[in-house]
Amino acid sequence: MTALPETWFVVLSGLLLGVGVFGLLTRRNFILILIAIEVAMNATILNFVYFAAFAPHAAGLSGQVIAVVLIGFAATEVAVGLAIVLALNRLKGTINVGLANLLRE
Numbered sequence: 001m002t003a004l005p006e007t008w009f010v011v012l013s014g015l016l017l018g019v020g021v022f023g024l025l026t027r028r029n030f031i032l033i034l035i036a037i038e039v040a041m042n043a044t045i046l047n048f049v050y051f052a053a054f055a056p057h058a059a060g061l062s063g064q065v066i067a068v069v070l071i072g073f074a075a076t077e078v079a080v081g082l083a084i085v086l087a088l089n090r091l092k093g094t095i096n097v098g099l100a101n102l103l104r105e
Contacts, residue, residue, distance in 0.1 A: 006054060009046065009047075009050040010047075010050070012046065013043045013044075013046045013047045013050070014043070015043075016039055016040070016042055016043035016046065017040050017043035017044075019036075019039055019040075020036045020037065020038075020039035020040025020041075020042075020043060021036075021040060022036075023035065023036025023039065024036040024037060024040065027097075028096055028097050028098060029095060029096070029097070030081070030084070030085050030088065030095045030096075030097050031085060031095060033097065034077075034078060034081045034082075034085075037077065038074055038078070041070060041073075041074050044070060045067045045070050045071065048063040048064075048066045048067045048070070049063050049064060049067050050063075051063060052064060052066075052067075
């Protein structure tokens with residue numbers, strides 16, 4: 001079994017980051033924006049794991065530890081985001097981001 005070339009991980013991470021940023025900038029639905037943020041964070045996690053595994057100066061499990069912390073951060077972000085979606089849906093009957101500033105009322 002042959003290993004993948006090193007550039008594939010960087011290209012895949014860049015593509016994931018591009019898709020995440022594109023989704024973040026173009027979507028109006030709050031849930032789709034949360035998914036786009038998760039895709040961009042997965043690109044970051046992929047970079048940390050890749051560079052920790054293949055970099056000659058990597059110090060032990062530092063990349064994997066940072067990846068686990070980022071996964072925990074992503075889970076927290078989704079929980080808070082879904083709570084905001086439920087509050088917005090309860091108050092306004094929609095999850096359109098354009099109405100999110102109306103939660104202050």
